[in-house]
Amino acid sequence: GGHLRNRILHAGGDATGAEVSRALLAAVSNDPGIEVIEHALVLDALKTKAGRVCGVTIHVIGEGTRDGVGQVLARAVVLATGGLGQVYSQTTNPSVSTGDGVALALRAGADVADVEFIQFHPTVLYMGEGSRGQQPLISEAVRGEGAFLVNDRGERFMRGVHPLADLAPRDIVAKEISRQMQLTGSHHVWLDARSIKDFSERFPTINASCKEIGINPVTDLIPVAPASHYASGGVRTDLNGHSSVPGLYAVGETACTGAHGANRLASNSLLEGLVFGARIAEDIAANLPEYEDPAPQDSFDFLLSPSIRGELQRAMSKGASVVRSKESLQETLTTLAKLKNASTIFANLDAWETTNLYLLATAIVRSALERTESRGSHWREDFPETSSEWTKRIHQSLSKNGDWKSATEEVFNDLSIAR
Structure with a gap:
């Protein structure tokens, strides 16, 4: 819906996404130069002394040939972990949509943008x-x-x-x-x-x-x-998929290229993933640096108990869902602050996912509070009109000590190019 011209290619009726996945998985499986590690959760980025991303830590869940936590070293990292729908109680997204790539990017110091724009x-x-x-x-x-x-x-x-x-x-x-x-x-x-x-x-x-x-x-x-159905925001990237951290790329629902604006049009997510996936591949092939070893990493000692996951999701569905207001968003932020006290020393899969959901929930609520207007899929009951003062994007990021930082970026708004 929402398109002015016919521009959607279909495969298998309404199974276009499944066909894209089938073709890509077949290509990966048939390439002897690609190793696939299944049943793994990506945790955090590794960086060189200069701050360039040079790999990730992963937790292999034990259903494959490996088990436990390890490092994957690389000359560049592309985040393609999908959406973050599990931040809400009800979602059309699968159970693995816990925004792990976006949370990794935040901990790596990258900017996220437009995270207040959640489609329902x-x-x-x-x-x-x-x-x-x-x-x-x-x-x-x-x-x-x-x-x-x-x-x-x-x-x-x-x-x-x-x-x-x-x-x-x-x-x-x-x-x-x-x-x-x-x-x-x-x-x-x-x-x-x-x-x-x-x-x-x-x-x-x-x-x-x-x-x-x-x-x-x-x-x-x-x-x-x-x-929750789709996140139009995510890791802020340029038109070649670069995040604000060298060596770290993002694509698909993990990324925020700006292509969706405040409200994604039907099927554009498939198109965006293919276009920017190809751009990233071309950019990496042309600009891949020499490999450098990771520098000693600061340990991440902030993990939340999985027991708070349900309360977090209910708070987000109640106060930061379809209908929002300053009162509901501040109440949600208060609940999130309380839940932050429920730390755990057990670094298991559920704890990592819960911690990731907490980071994303906080980013969403902070941006939704800051945007004092209604636009696209962000609807403020106390600010029901769209404001020309808000033709800008909100960026969120985390400092090294875990403090949130917010900034805005003016958006080019020359409609003459749409002829």
């Missing part, structure tokens, strides 16, 4: 407070067949909000669902699809997902909530 899908299946990982999407097609949204009082709350009511655009539906959840204190609203004939035949995947949690869409209301 209005309706995923709410699977309970303890649910983790990828949440099943409840497609707009269900509402297109006559299903409608109601709150805890059974009221059709989309009526009067938009002329199309339950078929309003995604962002409008997501905002109103969030308002209803805030008003009632509930973790979800309801989708009434009981009037749809032959539901199980028309929507077999959705029907199966509902049945897994004991919901029969033919007789029961379906619990739904907005879910």
Whole structure:
């Protein structure tokens, strides 16, 4: 959606991303010069004395031929770790989308940008407070067949909000669902699809997902909530994928090239990944330096207990989700500050992921507080209008002692080039 011209190539119907992955994985698997280490979590960057990134530390989880923590030395590092959707309670992202590459870049001293711009899908299946990982999407097609949204009082709350009511655009539906959840204190609203004939035949995947949690869409209301879908921000890069730290590149949802602005258009993430992946490869091939050994690294002794992960996600979903305000964001920041006290000495996978989510949550909330306007996928209830004073990007970074730094960058805004 949102394109002015037809510019999307499809493969396998709606399986374009799967086809891109298949082709790339096949190319990697067939190249004898590439070694793949599976089931590994990247932890931190290694640097030379001059501050250039020259490798990473990784934690191999033990399902492959290696196990434990080790170093991978390199002449350049490209971060392609995907999104950060797990910072919220509900997400369409898989369980591994904990923003590990963005967190690594922050600890390495790199700038992140535009992290306040998080896209949300209005309706995923709410699977309970303890649910983790990828949440099943409840497609707009269900509402297109006559299903409608109601709150805890059974009221059709989309009526009067938009002329199309339950078929309003995604962002409008997501905002109103969030308002209803805030008003009632509930973790979800309801989708009434009981009037749809032959539901199980028309929507077999959705029907199966509902049945897994004991919901029969033919007789029961379906619990739904907005879910994080895509991060338009990430590690700030130039048009060749360079981060602000020498030797460190980023690509895909990990990166922030600026191509998505404040609100990504449909399918542009696939295009961005391919274009900037090729640019990075060309840049590395032309400019790869001689290898240097890493200098002694400062130990990273700030790890958080995995026990806080659920509370962190709930706080972000409540106060820094679709509908935001100064009050809700400050409350979220207060909760995050409290959670920082829950440190752990056990450097396991869950602790690293939780620590990464904490860093990303803090960056998102800080940027959302600073941007006192509504723009794209960032919507401030207390600043509902878009302001010409905010045609700029917010950068966040961490100092060596762990203090946050913020800066802004003016954005070129000459619309004449769009003809």
